[in-house]
Amino acid sequence: MKPSLIVHGGAWDIPDEAVDACKAGCERALAAGWSILTQSGSALDAVQAAVIVLEDDPAFDAGFGSHLTLDGHVECDAIVMDGTTLRAGSVAALRRIRNPIRLARHVLENCPHMMLVADGAERFAADQGLELCPPDNLIADAERDAWLKCRNSKHAAAHHRGHEQGTVGAVALDSHGRLFAATSTGGTCCKLPGRVGDSPLIGCGCYADAEVGGVSCTGYGEAIMKVVLAKTTADFLRRPVGTDPNLSPSILPKPATPDVASLAAREAVSVLAKRTHATGGLILLDRKGNPGFAFNTPRMAYAYVADGKFIVGI
Numbered sequence: 001m002k003p004s005l006i007v008h009g010g011a012w013d014i015p016d017e018a019v020d021a022c023k024a025g026c027e028r029a030l031a032a033g034w035s036i037l038t039q040s041g042s043a044l045d046a047v048q049a050a051v052i053v054l055e056d057d058p059a060f061d062a063g064f065g066s067h068l069t070l071d072g073h074v075e076c077d078a079i080v081m082d083g084t085t086l087r088a089g090s091v092a093a094l095r096r097i098r099n100p101i102r103l104a105r106h107v108l109e110n111c112p113h114m115m116l117v118a119d120g121a122e123r124f125a126a127d128q129g130l131e132l133c134p135p136d137n138l139i140a141d142a143e144r145d146a147w148l149k150c151r152n153s154k155h156a157a158a159h160h161r162g163h164e165q166g167t168v169g170a171v172a173l174d175s176h177g178r179l180f181a182a183t184s185t186g187g188t189c190c191k192l193p194g195r196v197g198d199s200p201l202i203g204c205g206c207y208a209d210a211e212v213g214g215v216s217c218t219g220y221g222e223a224i225m226k227v228v229l230a231k232t233t234a235d236f237l238r239r240p241v242g243t244d245p246n247l248s249p250s251i252l253p254k255p256a257t258p259d260v261a262s263l264a265a266r267e268a269v270s271v272l273a274k275r276t277h278a279t280g281g282l283i284l285l286d287r288k289g290n291p292g293f294a295f296n297t298p299r300m301a302y303a304y305v306a307d308g309k310f311i312v313g314i
């Protein structure tokens with residue numbers, strides 16, 4: 001089977017001055033995952049490697065450089081899902097884990113449960129031999145400055161360099177036919193401590209089913225949860241767009257290449273827009289590895305491989 005990989009760095013109002021950093025970060029993430037897949041490595045290793053690059057990059061809202069809560073802490077959420085077994089490893093409200101996706105994988109592989117949060121998740125991390133860092137080590141200067149501005153007046157996107165969101169994600173299909181999807185986030189800026197959005201929730205911020213495809217979402221979590229966006233997208237892959245007479249047509253423009261993957265992505269974001277009036281985006285691979293993406297935000301950073309070439313967009 002031909003391997004395939006797609007990554008994203010969040011759908012939001014990416015300001016012009018952040019475009020290069022977001023594209024470069026997505027390209028590096030794609031390269032990290034792709035070098036694994038081209039050496040017959042596993043899709044699980046590939047999504048983990050790609051997401052780690054994005055978590056370590058303060059241009060994105062995941063791991064180091066995540067948005068801060070109202071109390072001035074980083075609280076991260078992450079998930080990885082196996083399309084073959086439908087099993088996920090999910091973690092939320094982490095304050096001391098530099099790469100939340102690593103812990104999500106430990107939950108996937110070594111835990112009887114599928115989701116752990118806060119102190120319990122960090123205790124599990126320590127038991128698994130993962131390093132816990134001081135919470136302040138996850139705070140980037142730019143995010144601390146943004147938080148101080150919000151605290152001194154009121155929360156405003158302008159204080160956050162124009163952006164509101166910037167979750168990261170990856171979906172990979174390997175040469176053995178295994179499909180994995182992953183999502184990692186610091187959540188929304190100035191969120192209440194303890195708030196968990198869509199990202200680590202199975203079917204909302206992430207979904208993988210080897211029979212149909214894998215999906216990673218980004219955008220306003222409270223809206224994405226309402227329409228269970230990742231699973232909704234997977235359902236569009238199962239029953240291709242146009243086959244359900246009860247569904248009103250998409251309000252998004254037609255993709256340049258109207259293949260099943262692109263149409264499913266567009267239709268799902270259209271459901272988000274129509275039913276919640278919110279913004280967001282998603283990436284996907286269908287079960288054969290065909291990539292698709294859609295967003296109704298001004299921009300979304302993404303990268304995928306087509307015919308061996310890296311396509312990076314925003």
Ligand code: ASP
Pocket residue numbers: 010011061164165166167185186187188196197198199205217218219220221222224
């Ligand atoms: N969906 C994320 C959340 O609500 C934010 C994002 O995608 O940027 O936590």
